[in-house]
Amino acid sequence: xxxxxxxxxxxxxxxxxxxxxxxxxxxxxxxxxxxxxxxxxxxxxxxxxxxxxxxxxxxxxxxxxxxxxxxxxxxxxxxxxxxxxxxxxxxxxxxxxxxxxxxxxxxxxxxxxxxxxxxxxxxxxxxxxxxxxxxxxxxxxxxxxxxxxxxxxxxxxxxxxxxxxxxxxxxxxxxxxxxxxxxxxxxxxxxxxxxxxxxxxxxxxxxxxxxxxxxxxxxxxxxxxxxxxxxxxxxxxxxxxxxxxxxxxxxxxxxxxxxxxxxxxxxxxxxxxxxxxxxxxxxxxxxxxxxxxxxxxxxxxxxxxxxxxxxxxxxxxxxxxxxx
Amino acid sequence: xxxxxxxxxxxxxxxxxxxxxxxxxxxxxxxxxxxxxxxxxxxxxxxxxxxxxxxxxxxxxxxxxxxxxxxxxxxxxxxxxxxxxxxxxxxxxxxxxxxxxxxxxxxxxxxxxxxxxxxxxxxxxxxxxxxxxxxxxxxxxxxxxxxxxxxxxxxxxxxxxxxxxxxxxxxxxxxxxxxxxxxxxxxxxxxxxxxxxxxxxxxxxxxxxxxxxxxxxxxxxxxxxxxxxxxxxxxxxxxxxxxxxxxxxxxxxxxxxxxxxxxxxxxxxxxxxxxxxxxxxxxxxxxxxxxxxxxxxxxxxxxxxxxxxxxxxxxxxxxxxxxxxxxxxxxxxxxxxxxxxxxxxxxxxxxxxxxx
Numbered sequence: 001x002x003x004x005x006x007x008x009x010x011x012x013x014x015x016x017x018x019x020x021x022x023x024x025x026x027x028x029x030x031x032x033x034x035x036x037x038x039x040x041x042x043x044x045x046x047x048x049x050x051x052x053x054x055x056x057x058x059x060x061x062x063x064x065x066x067x068x069x070x071x072x073x074x075x076x077x078x079x080x081x082x083x084x085x086x087x088x089x090x091x092x093x094x095x096x097x098x099x100x101x102x103x104x105x106x107x108x109x110x111x112x113x114x115x116x117x118x119x120x121x122x123x124x125x126x127x128x129x130x131x132x133x134x135x136x137x138x139x140x141x142x143x144x145x146x147x148x149x150x151x152x153x154x155x156x157x158x159x160x161x162x163x164x165x166x167x168x169x170x171x172x173x174x175x176x177x178x179x180x181x182x183x184x185x186x187x188x189x190x191x192x193x194x195x196x197x198x199x200x201x202x203x204x205x206x207x208x209x210x211x212x213x214x215x216x217x218x219x220x221x222x223x224x225x226x227x228x229x230x231x232x233x234x235x236x237x238x239x240x241x242x243x244x245x246x247x248x249x250x251x252x253x254x255x256x257x258x259x260x261x262x263x264x265x266x267x268x269x270x271x272x273x274x275x276x277x278x279x280x281x282x283x284x285x286x287x288x289x290x291x292x293x294x295x296x297x298x299x300x301x302x303x304x305x306x307x308x309x310x311x312x313x314x315x316x317x318x319x320x321x322x323x324x
Numbered sequence: 325x326x327x328x329x330x331x332x333x334x335x336x337x338x339x340x341x342x343x344x345x346x347x348x349x350x351x352x353x354x355x356x357x358x359x360x361x362x363x364x365x366x367x368x369x370x371x372x373x374x375x376x377x378x379x380x381x382x383x384x385x386x387x388x389x390x391x392x393x394x395x396x397x398x399x400x401x402x403x404x405x406x407x408x409x410x411x412x413x414x415x416x417x418x419x420x421x422x423x424x425x426x427x428x429x430x431x432x433x434x435x436x437x438x439x440x441x442x443x444x445x446x447x448x449x450x451x452x453x454x455x456x457x458x459x460x461x462x463x464x465x466x467x468x469x470x471x472x473x474x475x476x477x478x479x480x481x482x483x484x485x486x487x488x489x490x491x492x493x494x495x496x497x498x499x500x501x502x503x504x505x506x507x508x509x510x511x512x513x514x515x516x517x518x519x520x521x522x523x524x525x526x527x528x529x530x531x532x533x534x535x536x537x538x539x540x541x542x543x544x545x546x547x548x549x550x551x552x553x554x555x556x557x558x559x560x561x562x563x564x565x566x567x568x569x570x571x572x573x574x575x576x577x578x579x580x581x582x583x584x585x586x587x588x589x590x591x592x593x594x595x596x597x598x599x600x601x602x603x604x605x606x607x608x609x610x611x612x613x614x615x616x617x618x619x620x621x622x623x624x625x626x627x628x629x630x631x632x633x634x635x636x637x638x639x640x641x642x643x644x645x646x647x648x649x650x651x652x653x654x655x656x657x658x659x660x661x662x663x664x665x666x667x668x669x670x671x672x673x674x675x676x677x678x679x680x
Contacts, residue, residue, distance in 0.1 A: 015510045022511075026519035141658035143610050143630075145617050146651035149637055153648075156641045265514060266614055270637075281618065284518055292519070300512045 001315075005308065012304040016297070023296055024065045024289055031287015033057075033081035055081050055290075068293060077294035082286075087294045090279065095261075095298070097172060098268070098275035100187070102260045105195040109202035110253060116203065117210020118242060121218060132207060139204025148197045148270040155193065167192040170272045194271045198264055202256065209252050214245040247317045251310045258306025262299030396671040403667020406660035413657060417466040424459035428627055431455060440645050449645035451635070461650050463627040469657070471543045471622065472608040478547035480601045483554030488585050490555070491562025502559070509552045517611070518620050520545045526623040539622045542615065546608050554600045561593040595672035602665035606658045613654050629654050 034051055037043040052058055056067045071078035077087040120129040152169040159165055168174070168190045177186040217223060218241050226240045227233075265277035272278070276295065283291035315321045387395075398404055416423050425445035426432065436454040438446050448457035490501040524541045536544075565571065566589065574588050609629075615621030616630025624631060629650045636646025 012510075015507060018507060019511050019516070023515055023519050026516075026523040030519070030523040030525065137659060137662060138655065141606070141610075141655050141662055143613050143617075143651065143654055143658075145614055145630075146633060146647070146654065149633065149647045150651065153641055153644045157644075262512070262514065266618070269618060280515075281518075284522060284620075287522075292515075296512060296515050299515070303512065 027289040033288040081288045094279045105198035109199045113203045113206030116207040120211045121214035136204040145266040213248045217241045217245040254306050254310035258303040261302045393671040400667035402663045406663035410660040420462050420466045424462045426456035426459040428463045448649040464629040464632050468629045472605045474543040475546040475608040476601045476604040479551035483551035487555040487558025491559035505552050521620040557596045565589050599669045606661040
């Protein structure tokens with residue numbers, strides 16, 4: 001078990017290095033972080049030169065990469081190219097926002113998906129089952145950004161017609177969010193639509209997994225045995241079938257969750273939420289490698305950690321699984 | 325890039341190979357994530373044919389594998405309906421110039437920001453410049469579909485080649501190729517996609533005599549990330565089949581490696597290959613749309629559904645139709661392709677269906 005974890009982590013370090021080098025190259029070659037300054041008539045030649053020197057922009061890219069690596073390890077991801085702004089505080093802030101969004105969406109999604117999946121499996125081929133299946137097919141075929149936009153349009157129109165503001169369609173907080181319960185309400189009104197968008201995608205895929213694994217369990221031998229013993233149906237489904245059917249879902253959710261912590265890029269972009277995803281897109285648009293790389297390292301590490309968590313959890317929940 | 329990368333399924337498969345899922349309980353669960361709508365009843369058609377023909381003394385008609393697959397596919401009503409829809413959409417896309425009532429950039433200054441109407445054929449409305457959105461969507465479908473098919477074909481070729489070589493030769497070759505596949509699979513897909521798209525730029529490139537148009541470059545990036553799942557599937561089939569007697573027989577009769585790979589083993593994995601290819605088309609459409617929406621995918625002046633939606637978004641909430649219609653078309657295509665994939669899975673690979 002321990003060797004399994006260590007081997008995986010070592011392999012992950014290699015992947016991280018490879019990925020960071022590739023992406024550093026892409027970003028450095030494609031964007032010029034000081035392009036913005038060059039167009040400013042007020043920015044002097046010397047200012048630009050200083051920045052170029054400080055960030056070693058005139059060195060070959062592998063050298064720049066090594067400078068970045070040093071900065072990341074010793075200087076908390078370093079600073080942005082323009083403005084010399086420390087990156088870590090920014091990342092911490094946007095991560096907090098993304099966590100609020102993703103945790104809310106995933107918790108609700110799991111709740112709904114488990115309910116839908118189990119019920120569809122128990123009532124296979126019923127109207128409910130067909131509706132749930134149709135919903136998840138449509139959900140999986142719907143682009144996330146488009147769903148987000150449609151909800152925005154819908155709620156803007158509702159506001160215009162009725163004058164009632166149910167949910168906000170952009171940003172994370174109102175102009176004056178207030179404190180205490182007012183702040184929480186304001187935040188909830190802002191997060192409701194993004195959470196809904198993320199939920200739809202998650203429910204669509206989780207409920208399929210849940211249905212399939214529940215079906216498999218319900219038809220297994222030990223469930224038949226439980227029935228044969230004369231256990232009440234309720235106890236058969238809830239204690240024998242349901243708990244085992246949850247196991248595959250753990251893996252899927254852990255993997256997905258790790259990925260989402262990198263920010264629901266599209267959702268955050270559409271709703272203008274100050275989270276990881278928007279941070280990444282903005283950094284990429286500025287062509288500034290340092291924040292992009294900081295985002296990448298945090299995200300990739302989280303994905304690796306959650307993949308590992310998924311595997312370990314699976315082995316823990318299902319004793320038949322062995323690591324070697 | 326639909327906020328989650330398409331690799332969830334592939335990861336699950338990955339796991340199985342590492343031995344974490346060593347219980348044999350996975351395939352149905354993982355497969356069903358994508359599949360299992362329509363749940364076609366299993367009529368005892370074959371058995372009935374048999375008794376009838378036996379009694380009436382008529383000989384049984386011999387049917388090839390393909391004939392059976394075709395019958396199974398056509399029994400899947402949703403898949404057939406989807407196929408019809410997709411063929412219609414493709415025809416419209418292919419003959420875009422003749423079908424579209426207006427040119428892509430043509431301005432109809434009498435109808436600026438017109439909502440959807442039958443008048444002057446502005447079925448999908450016009451934007452603030454008076455461009456007809458039906459025509460723009462038709463052109464967009466052409467680019468998006470073409471890129472998606474390109475991605476599917478290319479990644480299928482790469483994936484099949486990798487999987488076949490790795491599985492057939494085994495040993496060091498297998499190890500090397502699969503480590504490389506693992507690496508691609510574990511790369512943070514989203515970051516690679518966006519940065520690579522930024523790197524490849526927003527214009528056509530010229531490599532000697534070959535011109536790479538910008539949509540093709542987007543297709544290349546997607547294909548580079550999408551082939552890994554198929555490579556693993558094909559490798560699995562090859563690993564198990566290369567020990568079989570028919571391969572030995574082929575070897576004994578002097579067939580070369582290439583011939584055995586292509587003529588003897590490959591036809592056995594045509595089912596999963598076709599199904600995966602179909603599903604890649606759907607994923608590619610969605611991912612490309614999201615990329616283009618974010619401004620990193622297909623760039624103007626090339627039309628694409630994703631950038632049409634972005635265009636519509638910029639023009640404000642009053643012109644809701646600009647955002648709505650391109651999206652509806654994306655959903656329609658993705659849905660149709662998924663249903664077809666589902667039908668193909670049932671038709672070509674009956675063993676993969678979940679037990680009911």
